[in-house]
Every structure is written in structure tokens, then in C-alpha cells.
Amino acid sequence: MELPLYLSFREFENQYYNNLEKWFEEYHNTNETEYLKALAELYKPYIYYNFANDRLQADASIQIKDCFFPYYEKIGISFCTSCENGKPIKNLKGMNHEFEWKTISMMEYAQHILDKINRYCSKNNCKEGKNTLDLINNYEIITSREGAGYCVNYNQHQVTIPFLKAYLPVYGQTVDMAVYRDFIFSIVQITEFIDQKLKEVHAFEHTVYAKLKSEAKFKVQLNQQYLTMCN
Numbered sequence: 001m002e003l004p005l006y007l008s009f010r011e012f013e014n015q016y017y018n019n020l021e022k023w024f025e026e027y028h029n030t031n032e033t034e035y036l037k038a039l040a041e042l043y044k045p046y047i048y049y050n051f052a053n054d055r056l057q058a059d060a061s062i063q064i065k066d067c068f069f070p071y072y073e074k075i076g077i078s079f080c081t082s083c084e085n086g087k088p089i090k091n092l093k094g095m096n097h098e099f100e101w102k103t104i105s106m107m108e109y110a111q112h113i114l115d116k117i118n119r120y121c122s123k124n125n126c127k128e129g130k131n132t133l134d135l136i137n138n139y140e141i142i143t144s145r146e147g148a149g150y151c152v153n154y155n156q157h158q159v160t161i162p163f164l165k166a167y168l169p170v171y172g173q174t175v176d177m178a179v180y181r182d183f184i185f186s187i188v189q190i191t192e193f194i195d196q197k198l199k200e201v202h203a204f205e206h207t208v209y210a211k212l213k214s215e216a217k218f219k220v221q222l223n224q225q226y227l228t229m230c231n
Contacts, residue, residue, distance in 0.1 A: 001026045003042055005162035007179055009186040013193065033201045039194050040208050045159055046106070046187050049212035051220075056209055058187045060106040060180075062160065067099040068148040099151065107180040109160065110167050112150055116141050118173060131170045137161055 001023055006012035023035045048059040104112075117132055120141045135141055142152050167175065167183070195207040204210060 003038055003162075005042055005166045006190070007166050007183040007186065009189040009193070012186070012190050016193075033198070033203050033206075036194055036198050036201070036203065037206050040191075040198070040206060040211070042162060043187065043191050043194065044208050044211065046163070046183075047191050047208055047212060049209070049216045051216060056188055056191055056212065058184045060163075060184060060187065061103050062106060062109050062156070063101055063103050064109065065099040065151045065153070066102045066149065067145075067151045102150075104150075105180075106160070106163055106167075107175055107177065110164055111175050113142065113152070113157075113164060114168055114173070114175060116144060116152075119146070120144070132168050132172075133165060133170060136164050136168065 003019060003023075004015070006015065020032060020035055023038075024030065027034070046058065046060045047056050049055075050057045113136070114132065117135045117138075120126070120135065120138075121130070126135070137157070139154060142157055143154050145151060167179065169175065191208045195209050198204065198207045
């Protein structure tokens, strides 16, 4: 069952038991704990653990490659052909293509994907009835590259699909900033609701809080080991 991702806490809360019922209908030998674990994984990418405050906070962002050729505007090179596998190439004039990692908001990422879809439809006269959601995971569209700019990794893109399905307009050119703000305000509430339910069934180790805190501690330990080795 593909669980829907909700952008507001009220909608998530109102639909919780309806989706739980559908879960039981599809998976007969299961329980609410399994449902909650699936929900935790669905919302976990948009949350991080804050060590200073010992709490979860919203982090709806994604790392993406910003690809370019040095001085490409001056020499007439404006394409990137190796961003998908991350291997540098050389163009006809012997210049290496370059990229830098950038962290952008999921709103900006969604707009980037929407622009790709709209450009594709404009050039290819998309069939009547086709909409944004029909093309949201089209490999040709998602990995297309026109000029310098963000290069989408298709495998990484798969993780964003639930959010994009909930957020992107079915038809239109721009994303809704107000809806995105509501998501940022709601995501912690949603996660805390899931965690509370997991605590009620004594599945403490599966809470988003426990998992993200553990991952954060592991990263700190790795950094400390690295610094020790360097010294």
C-alpha cells in the first residue's frame, strides 16, 4: 500500500484511522505498529534531531548537484552530460565539467521538477489528459539537462515522490508557498503524533526521535574518530 503524505497536521490526523483501515484491508497479517513504522519512514526525511535542544525540528531540504562548466557562457558550452553517475567528463575543448553540492528547500526542488515537466510538455505537446502527477517520475523528463544548473539524481528522486505527489499542482506553472509553509509548521506535529502512537505500543526504538538521535550520535562519533586520526 502506498501511504499518502499529508502537508497539514489536521489532514493527517483526520485521515489516520481511515488509512489504518485500508492498511489492514491490504495486509491481513499485520498490526498498527507496522503501520506506524511505515509512517515514521515516510516523514523521517523531513525532520532532523537538534542536539542543542534535544528535540526534532523541520528540515525539508535536499542536497543536489549544481552542474556547470567554468566560463561556459564565454566559450559556448552549456550542457552537462555526466551528472547522473557523478563522473567528470571532458568536452571537445578539453575542459572538465564541474559541480558543487547545494542544499535547497523541498519547495525549490519541487519547482525545479515542475519546470522540467512544463518544458517537456511545451516541447512535446503532451497528450490531452496528461497532468503533472502522470509525469512526476518520468525518467526522460527528470534526468533531462538543459544548460547549466541542477542535475537530478533519479535514485534520490524516488524518495521525494510522496512529497511531490502531495505538493505539486496537477496543472500549473508554480508551487504554492503557503501550502509549503503549512507543511513546515505541521511536520514536527505529525512526527510527534507518530512517535506518541509508537510509544503507546511500546515500540520506542522505532520512533523518529530515537532513530534520528541515534544517527546524529553516530555521525558525531565518526567525526571525532576522523579528527583523532588527523591529529
